[in-house]
Amino acid sequence: MQQTEHVDVVTSFQLVVQLNSTSWKLDTTLSTRKLRGMSIENDEVIRIFKESGALLEGHFLLRSGLHSAHFFQCAQVCQYMDKVTRLAELMLPMLKDYGATTVVGPAMGGLVIGQEVARQLGLRFIFLEKVDDKLALRRNFTFKPGEKVLIVEDVITRGGRVIEALEECRAHGADPVAVGVIVDRSNGATSFDVPHHSLAQLSFPTYEADKLPPELQGTEAIKPGS
Numbered sequence: 156m157q158q159t160e161h162v163d164v165v166t167s168f169q170l171v172v173q174l175n176s177t178s179w180k181l182d183t184t185l186s187t188r189k190l191r192g193m194s195i196e197n198d199e200v201i202r203i204f205k206e207s208g209a210l211l212e213g214h215f216l217l218r219s220g221l222h223s224a225h226f227f228q229c230a231q232v233c234q235y236m237d238k239v240t241r242l243a244e245l246m247l248p249m250l251k252d253y254g255a256t257t258v259v260g261p262a263m264g265g266l267v268i269g270q271e272v273a274r275q276l277g278l279r280f281i282f283l284e285k286v287d288d289k290l291a292l293r294r295n296f297t298f299k300p301g302e303k304v305l306i307v308e309d310v311i312t313r314g315g316r317v318i319e320a321l322e323e324c325r326a327h328g329a330d331p332v333a334v335g336v337i338v339d340r341s342n343g344a345t346s347f348d349v350p351h352h353s354l355a356q357l358s359f360p361t362y363e364a365d366k367l368p369p370e371l372q373g374t375e376a377i378k379p380g381s
Contacts, residue, residue, distance in 0.1 A: 200337075200355045203242065207232040216376040217340075219313040221361040224371060227338050228379055229309035233267040242354060243271040246307075246335050249352035251276060253332040255303040259283060261290055261320045264309035268337060272307050283320055290319040298329035306334045311353075312361065314345040321347065 204210060209231040215223050232238050246268075255278060260269025262284040273280035283290040298304070306320045321331050334351035342358035345351075362368065 197355055200242065200245065203232060203238050204355070207235060207238060211379065214371050214374045214376045216378045217312050217361065219315060219361075220364075221312065222364060222367055222371060222376055223359055223361045224368075225359040226379060227310055227340065227357065229264060229268075229337060232337075233309075236271075239267055239271050240275075242268060242337060243275050245354055246272055246337075246352070247275055250305055250307075250333055250335050253303065253305065253350075255305045255332055257281060257298070257302060257304045257329070259304050259306050259320060259324060259329075259331075261306070261308055261316050264316075265307050265320075268309055269307035272305070272335065278305075283323055290316065290323050292323055292327050298324065298327050300328045302329045303332045304329045306331055308334065308336045310338045310340060311336050311345055312340040314341070314347060317347060317351075321349065 204227070209228050211226040211228055212224060213226070215226040217223055217226070232242070250272065255276075257279045258269050258273035258276070258281075260266050260280065260282045262282050266282055269282065270280045281292075281296040283292055285291070286293070304324055306317055306324070308317055308320075311317055317334055317336075321334075324331050331349050333349055334347055336351065336353045337355065339345065339353035339356045340359065340361075342356045343353075360368075362371070
């Protein structure tokens with residue numbers, strides 16, 4: 156018995172969920188309906204995800220506190236530097252004209268892609284790390300007053316960690332000018348007070364802890380890390 160789930164992904168691929176496996180196939184109906192207005196880059200990004208095995212199924216507790224049956228594990232992509240290099244190349248046109256001098260990556264998710272974006276742009280790279288569950292600027296990193304910075308992250312759902320990064324940079328005198336992310340799980344619903352850009356927008360159902368669907372009730376939620 157097969158269960159087919161149509162996932163609102165801005166791409167020409169449809170996720171097909173089977174009892175014991177997950178596969179991707181090209182859905183020509185979805186392609187015809189959604190390829191209008193979709194960039195070639197987005198299609199390539201989804202191919203990179205597929206090749207890397209980055210989409211997981213199960214019961215996951217997201218950084219936002221929401222629950223989901225699907226999880227995009229960016230680390231699966233970031234272990235292949237040729238793919239990281241290509242993702243950064245696709246992100247560069249979105250970020251190169253903001254006049255930034257530094258790229259900031261929130262740890263852990265923003266470390267690999269943030270550093271590669273900085274390398275390709277020829278900019279300085281620093282990172283923020285968790286201290287008592289809050290992002291903090293450490294290791295003697297500093298900003299010049301008004302220094303323009305880019306925030307680069309792997310995945311956002313509600314964008315809470317990006318908001319923390321924006322606030323922490325401003326608290327230390329920097330001027331965040333834009334945000335770049337690989338995957339926007341909110342399908343474009345999340346916004347910040349600076350321009351933000353994503354390589355791909357995915358929309359999987361998410362749930363509050365007290366509103367879980369039957370298939371997730373009674374199962375243990377895991378936090379796999381992005």
